Amino acid sequence: MLELKNISKTFNAGTVNQKVALNGLNLTMAEGEFVTVIGGNGAGKSTMLNAIAGVFPVDTGKITIDGVDVTNLAEYKRAKYIGRVFQDPMMGTAATMQIEENLALAARRGKPRTLRPGITKADREFYREQLKILDLGLEDRMTTKVGLLSGGQRQALTLLMATLQQPKLLLLDEHTAALDPKTAAKVLDATQRIVDRSHLTTMMITHNMRDAITYGNRLIMMYEGHVVVDVRGEEKKNLTVEQLLNLFSKASGSDEADDKLLLS
Amino acid sequence: MNFFLSLFNAMPGAVTQGMLWGIMAIGVYITYRILDVADLTVDGSLATGGAVCVMLMRAGWNPWISLLCAFLAGVLAGLCTGLLHTRCGIPAILAGILTQLALYSVNLRIMGGKANQPIGVDKYDLLVSQRYVRELTLNNPIPLVILVLAVLTGLLYWFFGTEYGSSLRATGANQNMARAQGINTKSGITFGLMLANGMVALAGGLLAQYQGAVDVNMGRGAIVIGLAAVIIGEVLLGKVFRNFALKLTAVVIGAVIYYMVIQLVLQLGLNTNDLKLLTALVVALFLAIPYWKTVVLPRKKEV
Ligand SMILES: Nc1ncnc2c1ncn2[C@@H]1O[C@H](COP(=O)(O)OP(=O)(O)OP(=O)(O)O)[C@@H](O)[C@H]1O
Ligand SMILES: [Mg+2]
Numbered sequence: 001m002l003e004l005k006n007i008s009k010t011f012n013a014g015t016v017n018q019k020v021a022l023n024g025l026n027l028t029m030a031e032g033e034f035v036t037v038i039g040g041n042g043a044g045k046s047t048m049l050n051a052i053a054g055v056f057p058v059d060t061g062k063i064t065i066d067g068v069d070v071t072n073l074a075e076y077k078r079a080k081y082i083g084r085v086f087q088d089p090m091m092g093t094a095a096t097m098q099i100e101e102n103l104a105l106a107a108r109r110g111k112p113r114t115l116r117p118g119i120t121k122a123d124r125e126f127y128r129e130q131l132k133i134l135d136l137g138l139e140d141r142m143t144t145k146v147g148l149l150s151g152g153q154r155q156a157l158t159l160l161m162a163t164l165q166q167p168k169l170l171l172l173d174e175h176t177a178a179l180d181p182k183t184a185a186k187v188l189d190a191t192q193r194i195v196d197r198s199h200l201t202t203m204m205i206t207h208n209m210r211d212a213i214t215y216g217n218r219l220i221m222m223y224e225g226h227v228v229v230d231v232r233g234e235e236k237k238n239l240t241v242e243q244l245l246n247l248f249s250k251a252s253g254s255d256e257a258d259d260k261l262l263l264s
Numbered sequence: 265m266n267f268f269l270s271l272f273n274a275m276p277g278a279v280t281q282g283m284l285w286g287i288m289a290i291g292v293y294i295t296y297r298i299l300d301v302a303d304l305t306v307d308g309s310l311a312t313g314g315a316v317c318v319m320l321m322r323a324g325w326n327p328w329i330s331l332l333c334a335f336l337a338g339v340l341a342g343l344c345t346g347l348l349h350t351r352c353g354i355p356a357i358l359a360g361i362l363t364q365l366a367l368y369s370v371n372l373r374i375m376g377g378k379a380n381q382p383i384g385v386d387k388y389d390l391l392v393s394q395r396y397v398r399e400l401t402l403n404n405p406i407p408l409v410i411l412v413l414a415v416l417t418g419l420l421y422w423f424f425g426t427e428y429g430s431s432l433r434a435t436g437a438n439q440n441m442a443r444a445q446g447i448n449t450k451s452g453i454t455f456g457l458m459l460a461n462g463m464v465a466l467a468g469g470l471l472a473q474y475q476g477a478v479d480v481n482m483g484r485g486a487i488v489i490g491l492a493a494v495i496i497g498e499v500l501l502g503k504v505f506r507n508f509a510l511k512l513t514a515v516v517i518g519a520v521i522y523y524m525v526i527q528l529v530l531q532l533g534l535n536t537n538d539l540k541l542l543t544a545l546v547v548a549l550f551l552a553i554p555y556w557k558t559v560v561l562p563r564k565k566e567v
Contacts, residue, residue, distance in 0.1 A: 053444070079446035092444065094437035097430075105434050108427055109446040115423075118430040161445070 001201045002029040002052070002169055007061035008225075009047055021047040022058070023225030029169075034195055034202040036212040038244070039222035040252075045205045046087075048222070049171045052203075054078040066168045080110030083162030083200075085155060085175040092158030095147030099138060099157065102146055103127045106161035130160055134190050152183030156190055163194050170195065172204040176211075188215065209241040223252050271531050276397045276406065278527040282520030283409045284392075284471050285489055287416065289519045290512055291463035292490030298424070299436040299456040301349075304360030306464045306490060308367030309341040310483030313465025314472030315374040318383045321473075327391050331469045338465025339458045341367060346454030356453075371480050382477040390473045405474060412470070413516055416463070421509040432456050464490075485540050488547050493519035495550040 009022040021044045029035060039045050051058050052065075054075035063071045065081045086092050093102050104119045104127075124142065131139035134156045138149075146154060155175055162170060172191065176184035192215065195202050206212050212219055219236050221229035221244075228251035231239065288310060295303040313334035320330035341363055348359035375381045385393040392405035423429045435442045435452040442449050464486070472478040497511075497518030505514045526539065534542070 074448075076443045076446050076448045079444055082444075084444045086440070091438070091440050094434045094441055096437045097433060101430060101433075104427075105430060105442075105445050105447070108431075111446075113427040113431045113447070115426045115428055118425055118427050 001031040001033070001066055002027070002203075003062075003064040004028070004048070004052070005062045005064075007048075007051060007063065008059045009044075009051060009056070010059055013059075021225055022051060025061070025226045027220070027227055029201060029203070031201055032199045033218055034200075034216035035204070035218045035220055036216040037203060037205045037220055037222060038207070038209065038212045043222040044225040045222050046173055047225075049084075049173050049203065049205065052169070053082055053084055053171060081168040083109075083165075083167035083170045085158045085162050085170075085172045087174040087177050089151035089154040089158070089178055092161065093146045093154050096145060098143045098145055099131075099149075100124060100127055100142040102157065102161060103130070103164060106164045109165045109167075111165075130164065133193065134160060136186075150183075152179045152187055155179060155187050159187065159191060159194060163198065163200065166198050166200070168201060170200045170202040172202065174205050174207065177207065191215075209244050213237075213239050213241070213244070221248060221251060223248075228252065267531065271528065273398070274527050274531070275524065277394065278523040279520050280392075280394075280397050280405055280409060280474065281471075282523035283406075283413060283516060284467055284474055285523065286493060286516030286519035287413065287470065288464045288467035288486060289490040289493035289515045290416065290420070291460040291467070292487065293494050293512065293515045294420075294456055294460040294463070296491065296494060297436075298433055299453055299460075301356045301436075301453060301457070302360070302487075303342075303345060303457060303460060304357060304487055305341055305345045305363045305367070305457070305461055306360075307483045307486045308364035308371065309338045309461040309464045310468040310471070310486045311371045311478065311480055312337050312341055312367055312374070313468025314478035314482055315371045315381070315468075315480075316465070317469030318381050318472045318478040319374055319376070321383055321388055321390075322381070327389060327473070331391070331466060334469030335462045335466045338461040338463070338468070341465065342458035342461030343454065345461070346457040349457075350450035350454055368480065375478065375480060379480045380477055383473060385476055390476075392470055392474045394474050394476065409470070417509050417512045417516075420512060424508060485543065488540075488543055489519070489522065491551070492522050492543060492547045495547065496521050499550065 004025055004027040007022050007025040008020075011017070011019045011021055025044070025048060037045050037048075050056060052063060054070065054073060058071065061071070062069060065078075068081070070078050070081070084092070094105070100119055104123060107123065127142065128139045131142070136153055136156055138153065138157065146157065149157065159175065175191075176187050179187060188211065191204070194200070202216070204215065213236070217236065218230070218232035219239070220227050229247045288306065292303075292306060295301045316337040317330045317334040320333055321327055344366070345359045345363040348354045348362060349356045354362070372379065383390065385395050392408055393403070396403035397405055424433060431442065431447045432452050432455065434445065435447055435449045439449050442452070468483065471482065494515050495518070497514035497516075500521070501514040501517065505511050529542070530536065
């Protein structure tokens, strides 16, 4: 489904701020896989997701989604294949527009935008049904401006928007990190339900070791711009946080597991 | 008594001028409020519209067709700014200034090298003219201006409710989100600039007819007047006018109030030369108020 081949990305190349963010990254994901991604601050996790989404061009390598080479495709064109939820709750929705207007925008992802009315009656019913899945009561507030929602509600809405048009790939970048624990659990729960419902191929970055083990069927760890640990299936299910920390210290070559770096 | 009488006599003119500038201000609203781009092209494209319309009418063209051509000329001006901004990576404000500067030369060329070209109401079949603004006849420009405003507002209301129109609103609200939802933000911004400058040039075409001449400097400071209209409309009516069509109407009302106030302060003895200073001060003040509110008052809590 997704293939990253030898991806490299250096920011501010040739300046004092030069930073190698991705360094010969290779990763292949099969259809229906749900990969959790962990790694210390600056390991390149967000850069990997942004490279896949096309936020910036990569320096080297090739990105293939479902057999299509998207390496040189503009971000807005790639959006056809990709649903995204960002770490910042402000980033995924249009605050000055209504809930139903945001959903209508998402419903046209990857389709031509014509001069037909943005929202029809039938659309509205469909959105209402979809909002019920989130179990946040948003289905009764469809004409509320999104700017009035809480961070958690906005993240849940962004999640729904990312999956309204079934994406080939769902990218979640610490999408619960800005939320309080209770809300985070709710949004994660909704994530699980939505991913299960349509068997979405998913990549989820998290700093929470427990979540990384609980969710998904494969776990990768990044370090200095590439994948250093890759476990799946039974082996992943049986992982403990302690084992993960050990794996990390081995992979990064440091004696002690710097769990501050990993867990932050 | 004399003061009030002459003020009263001046009101139809102020209202009409306000409504004509209101068309222009709707263009500013599209860029400044919907697309979140400060577009300075308008100072040039207003005169472009006036120049195209007047020169075509002087050449014997039908006034409506001339007006349509003025609109299209504005669309082209917007396209220039859009391309400079989205395809050449020039910041929007600077792109607008560049186009505006270039338009000064272009406008002079359109006007045959003259800085002013008259279009007399006696010789030409004008759509709107200052001369009849206080007459209760079919020549009075006010009904026609209201009709034009109603049609434009209706069209824009429809357009920004369509799938494509919504994608432009999303682009202005949050470009990250827009791109993530597959919206081509570059072409959207360019289209918005074209539409807005088309409106501005249309207003320029009507204004030139209304005044009976086009002047190469007629657009100087237009952006500030447009902003004044947008802000006055929002401050006075923002709480009650929620619907998009009503918001556009508020912009026009803002422009009308602006010209009524200008008329008032002129009658009170303000020097015409100081007008732009006053306008700039008022707009600066209204732009600063929202900022001061966030600095002084604590942030409003999320619900
Ligand atoms: N746009 C950018 N410009 C310059 N440097 C960048 C940019 N984006 C990321 N970097 C740098 O690239 C490195 C990798 O960043 P990235 O955001 O991918 O890390 P991460 O694994 O997501 O970390 P975190 O857990 O803190 O989110 C960091 O050193 C970061 O400073
Ligand atoms: Mg990150």
